[in-house]
Amino acid sequence: MLVWYSMLTLMADALEVIDMRLRQIAAGAGSTDEMFLMVTEKLVAAEARTILIRGRDCGDVLDHYRKIVAGNVERLSAAKVVGRA
Secondary structure: HHHHHHHHHHHHHHHHHHHHHHHHHHOOOOHHHHHHHHHHHHOOHHHHHHHHOOOOOOHHHHHHHHHHHHHHHHHHHHHHHHOOO
């Protein structure tokens, strides 16, 4: 049951990050650093394979990516607040 919860919260957080990034791009407020980060995150997504090869389970993969996505949500939310001020 916990794996499903982790998957659902990761999916919801990832959708929130996508929404915030697309809104920034549409508003012309997206920085080049953010765009570079967005692309490099996709390129290093092979970290999941490394975690599994090391004998860890899918819960560890989910925890790893939840931390990354939560950091994105926090950073983008802070940028949104600063952008409105």
